[in-house]
Amino acid sequence: MAGKNKTTVIVEPGKQEFFVIREFEAPRAIVFKAFSDKKLLEDWLGGQQMKVKYEKFEPKAGGSYRYIITMGNGMSIGFHGVCHDFSSPERIIQTFEFEGLPETGHVVLETTKFEDLPSGRTKVTVQSVFQSLADRDGMVSAGMEKGVVDSHNRLDEMIEENIIR
Amino acid sequence: MELRRDVFQAIADPTRREIITLISKQSLNLNAVAENFDVSRQAISLHIKILQECGLILIKQEGRDRYCSIQPKKLSEVADWLEPFRKMWEDRFNKVDDILKKLKTKKHGR
Numbered sequence: 426m427a428g429k430n431k432t433t434v435i436v437e438p439g440k441q442e443f444f445v446i447r448e449f450e451a452p453r454a455i456v457f458k459a460f461s462d463k464k465l466l467e468d469w470l471g472g473q474q475m476k477v478k479y480e481k482f483e484p485k486a487g488g489s490y491r492y493i494i495t496m497g498n499g500m501s502i503g504f505h506g507v508c509h510d511f512s513s514p515e516r517i518i519q520t521f522e523f524e525g526l527p528e529t530g531h532v533v534l535e536t537t538k539f540e541d542l543p544s545g546r547t548k549v550t551v552q553s554v555f556q557s558l559a560d561r562d563g564m565v566s567a568g569m570e571k572g573v574v575d576s577h578n579r580l581d582e583m584i585e586e587n588i589i590r
Numbered sequence: 591m592e593l594r595r596d597v598f599q600a601i602a603d604p605t606r607r608e609i610i611t612l613i614s615k616q617s618l619n620l621n622a623v624a625e626n627f628d629v630s631r632q633a634i635s636l637h638i639k640i641l642q643e644c645g646l647i648l649i650k651q652e653g654r655d656r657y658c659s660i661q662p663k664k665l666s667e668v669a670d671w672l673e674p675f676r677k678m679w680e681d682r683f684n685k686v687d688d689i690l691k692k693l694k695t696k697k698h699g700r
Contacts, residue, residue, distance in 0.1 A: 429687065432680040438607050451690040454614045459689050468689055472681035527689055562602065565675045 441561050445551040453539040453547040457514035460537060460549075470494075484511045490519070506535075514539050521553070523564070531560050600644035604681045605629065606637050613647060617659035683695070 433443040449456050459465045463482040471477040476495045480503075483489055491505035503524035510518040521533040533553050540548040555561040601607055605627065612618065612626055617633045624634040638658060644662045650657045 429680075429684055432676060432683055434672055434676040434679060436675070438611075439604055445679050449683075449686065449690055451694055455690055455693050456686075458693065459686050465689055468686035469682055472678060472685065474681075503626070558604065565672065 432453055436561075436565055439558065441556070442552060442554045443561060443565065444553075447549050448542065449547045449549060450545075451547060452539055452545045453514040456547040456549060457517075457539050460517060460539075461511055461513065467492075481505075484508055484517075486510055506532075523567075530555060533560070533564070596644060597644055597664055597671070599640055600646045601671065603637065605634075609634070609637055609641060610646060610684055611656075613658050614660045614665065617657050619655040619657050620651075621655075623658060643646070 430448045430450070431446075433446040435446070459469065461484045463479050466482075467477045467479060470492070471494055472495045477492055478495070479490065479492045481489060481491045485508060488508040489506065489509075490508065491503060493501050493503050495501045505522055505524065506520040508517075508519045510516060516539065517535075517537040519535055521535045522529070522531065533555055535554075536552045538550045538552075540550070542548050552562070553561075555564065603612070609623060609628070612623060618640065619632075620635065623638065624631045627634055638647065638649070641658075643647055644664070646661055647658050648661055650659065
């Protein structure tokens with residue numbers, strides 16, 4: 426296969442949302458499956474470094490889910506939410522809450538859209554809408570903290586100094 | 591308490607982000623910056639002090655005026671803010687690629 430498709434992240438200043446956009450080399454029925462099958466989600470949601478285990482997964486309107494992520498250092502964090510819409514192969518709408526925050530109630534609304542592209546390809550757009558700008562920036566920064574593990578550029582070293590102290 | 595003084599603290603506040611945008615276009619004196627905002631001059635002054643301590647802007651005294659200019663090197667660090675977050679998603683989706691390849695093979699193999 427040719428090089429990997431580009432992952433685009435849109436995080437605009439002052440907006441309570443972010444978008445993640447990516448194209449895949451498969452028809453959307455197959456891509457949708459990768460996003461809605463418990464075993465497959467466990468395979469990819471943690472990336473290379475983290476392990477994901479679903480405790481509960483009901484991919485249907487009114488269902489709910491909870492999964493545990495275990496990081497490289499052995500620390501575990503839970504995530505849970507309610508499924509609003511699982512319309513194969515078009516879209517998934519669900520809520521999302523990170524259980525590692527000091528208080529509960531910081532809920533995210535997550536919509537994943539699957540669009541047909543020519544030649545049996547699919548475009549996936551994930552939109553996450555937050556209750557506040559602080560919530561969104563906090564989530565983006567959490568991705569940033571993971572970056573400390575993944576790479577060693579100058580910026581990451583700076584972050585490290587502030588986090589580890 | 592020791593305060594964090596880095597680019598992330600600098601961009602955590604919406605007013606400071608606006609100040610950065612403003613002076614990244616041209617150097618301005620403190621009064622000119624303050625005129626662009628509804629908050630008090632003291633508040634803007636404090637934001638500018640934080641931005642200076644975070645290394646994002648440089649303040650130069652010229653006669654009676656204090657001019658704020660951007661530190662482009664630090665600004666590019668702000669642009670890099672998103673990169674680890676993007677990488678996290680990229681890492682996930684690269685694994686999705688592998689899964690899709692397997693699913694497609696399985697389908698054709700039937």
